[in-house]
Amino acid sequence: MKIGILQTGPFAEEVQAVTGDYDVMFKSLLSGQGFTFEVWRVFEDEMPTSIEDCEGWLITGSKFGVYEDHPWIAVMEDFIRDCIEAARPIVGICFGHQLIAQALGGKVEKFEGGWSVGRKLYDFGGIDLPLNAWHQDQVVEAPEGARTLASHDFCKHAALLYGNRALTIQAHPEFGPEMVEGLALTRAEIVNDPAQISEALLALDEPLANEIIGDQIADFFRSNRPS
Known part of the structure; x- marks a missing residue:
């Protein structure tokens, strides 16, 4: 199965020599799943x-905001809606999570409570899964028909499912400790x-659920859908 990675911005250029860019991170997250x-x-x-x-x-994630006036954002929204209509599976992470919500009628804004950075515990239907976060923008109103899969006190719509069409996550399952450390510094x-920032640095050695979420993303891509 061939997966297209739509990169919506560069990862922090100062640390890419250590971490790689977003495409490298996602190829690593989904390695061993049989994808190209x-x-x-x-x-x-x-x-x-x-x-x-x-x-x-x-x-992918991005340094940009989905509400910013960049021509490629509107093009991406059309692309998302086409995927949804055709049942072509699409996954969004952080910026991608927000862009899919916005394209389908949800609302995204800078959260008045500030930033969420580093390792956080997200409630996935009663199961707490730790993932790294790095964002201020978030989905404050989910689109009609979207189901909230995960939440956090700081982020009500931390993961959304749109039937078998789209799966989106606000946190970064592709981020290991080196990504958070690089951003924190x-x-x-x-x-x-x-x-x-200090709390994020102190939690660098704590376990993460990246592999669990990576498997869930892979399973979502491989789910049977109407042709």
Whole structure:
């Protein structure tokens, strides 16, 4: 199965030599699942010719906001709606989670409570799963028909499921400790919350549920769908 990675921004350039860019992270997260990959840097106006170019699609995180006025964002929203209509499976992570919600009628905004960074426990239907987060924007109103799969005190709609069409997650299952450490050391002034940065650094060695979520994403891509 071929998965198209729609990269919506670069990861922190200062630490890419250690972490790799988003495409590298997702290829690692989904390694061993039998997938092949092709990458489009959509933030640089690289777009697939058709939703049929791949059997499934994954939208990455980004430094941009989904509400910002970049022409490629509107193009991506059309692409998302086409995937949903055609039952071409699509997964969104962080920015991707927010963009899919916005494209389908949800609302995204900068959360007035500030940033969420580092390891957080998310309630997936009564099961607490730890994942790394790095965001201020979040989905504050889910689209009609979307089901909230996970939540956190800080983030009501931490994961959303749109039938068998789309699966989206606010946190970063592709982030290991090196990604959070790199961001904490290079982006702390943006977060402007020393206590939260310190907490994130102290939790770097704590276990994460990345493999569990990676398996769930792979299972979602492989689910049977009408042709």
